[in-house]
Amino acid sequence: MPEFLLSSFRSGSIEVVCGPMFSGKTEELIRRVRRAQIARQKVQIFKPKIDKRYHEKNVVTHSLQSINAEPVGSAIEILEKLFDTTRVVAIDEIQFFDELIVRVVSKLARRGCRVICAGLDQDYKGRPFGHMPELLAVADMVNKIQAVCTVCGAPASKTYRKDLKKTEQVLVGESEIYDARCRTHFDYFDEDENLLAYSIPKKEERDDTFVI
Ligand code: ADP
Ligand code: MG
Numbered sequence: 001m002p003e004f005l006l007s008s009f010r011s012g013s014i015e016v017v018c019g020p021m022f023s024g025k026t027e028e029l030i031r032r033v034r035r036a037q038i039a040r041q042k043v044q045i046f047k048p049k050i051d052k053r054y055h056e057k058n059v060v061t062h063s064l065q066s067i068n069a070e071p072v073g074s075a076i077e078i079l080e081k082l083f084d085t086t087r088v089v090a091i092d093e094i095q096f097f098d099e100l101i102v103r104v105v106s107k108l109a110r111r112g113c114r115v116i117c118a119g120l121d122q123d124y125k126g127r128p129f130g131h132m133p134e135l136l137a138v139a140d141m142v143n144k145i146q147a148v149c150t151v152c153g154a155p156a157s158k159t160y161r162k163d164l165k166k167t168e169q170v171l172v173g174e175s176e177i178y179d180a181r182c183r184t185h186f187d188y189f190d191e192d193e194n195l196l197a198y199s200i201p202k203k204e205e206r207d208d209t210f211v212i
Contacts, residue, residue, distance in 0.1 A: 012109035016094075016139040018121035018132065020159040022180040023147040025118040026061040026092055032116050033067060033090050041087040041114075045069040046078050048096040051172060059092045062175075075100040079107065087113060094119035095129040096170065102134045109140075123169050124161035124178070126186065147180030158186035 017028045036043050047059050049071045059069040069090075072078055075097045082089070089108050094101060094117045108115045120129045121136070121144065136142055146155040160181040161171070171177065 012112045012114060013141065014105055014109050014115045014135075014139045015117065015141045015143075016132075016136055017116070017118045017143045017145065018136065019145040020120065020122065020147050020157055020180050021178050022062055022175075023145045023156070024061075025120075025145065026059055027063065027065060028143070028145065029090050029092055029116055029118040030059065030061065030065055030067050033088070036088040036114070042083065042085045043088040043090060044082065044086045045090045045092070046072050046081070047092045048094075049073045050096050050170070051093045074098055075104040078104055082108070088116065089113050090116040090118075092118050094135065095121075095132050097131065099131060101131050102138060105135065106138060120159065122158065124159055124171075126158055127169075129169075149182035149185055150179045151185040152182060154182040154184075156180035156182045158183060160186055 015032070017025045019025055033043050033045060045059060045067060047069045051071075057069060057071060058066045060066045069092065070081055072081065078089070078091065091097075091105070094105075096119075105115050105117065117135060117139075119132055119135075121132050123129045144157075146157055148154075149156040158181045160179040162177060162179060166177075
């Protein structure tokens with residue numbers, strides 16, 4: 001459905017923009033927010049407190065576009081900070097929020113808000129990130145976008161962590177830590193280290209059930 005129709009329905013809606021780092025999720029979120037502002041709709045923008053990469057308050061893209069946002073420590077805080085007059089709610093880096101985020105987003109949409117969410121669909125190992133699977137399932141509109149592979153220039157759907165010794169799922173960082181990679185170059189270095197590259201690891205050697 002065209003954006004202008006979605007936003008004019010008072011029934012509310014959930015839009016999700018997902019993809020790897022550097023794919024332009026935040027650029028797209030800012031683009032949609034600016035269009036809503038041109039339409040004179042009241043917009044509130046939220047981001048998780050954990051993301052302080054560029055700025056404490058602003059949402060900033062890798063191409064250094066920026067827009068003012070409210071940092072929140074939990075999903076519930078979004079409801080607490082919401083004004084009655086708000087028509088559009090934009091949430092960046094939504095994969096970092098707690099388990100209540102899907103209920104909060106659904107509640108906003110039920111109240112008649114257009115909710116624009118942007119976030120990583122996969123972590124650095126290619127596993128579904130946080131509550132993104134549920135969010136993608138309940139969304140009305142999903143856009144999965146790609147970056148450019150830093151090795152070969154192909155479309156990239158993966159976020160590659162350069163230092164694989166750092167194994168925590170959440171490690172906030174920039175291009176000093178992460179690269180966008182196509183599927184071939186996402187697996188490549190792991191395979192290089194592993195001489196049995198084309199054998200499937202035994203079940204007990206795998207560290208989770210998501211790696212396929
Ligand atoms: P995201 O929020 O998805 O991490 P941003 O919206 O912050 O992405 O930034 C997208 C911008 O990043 C692009 O328009 C481009 O200028 C820049 N960029 C840097 N590295 C890459 C890459 N490997 N692929 C695509 N864009 C890149
Ligand atoms: Mg971003």
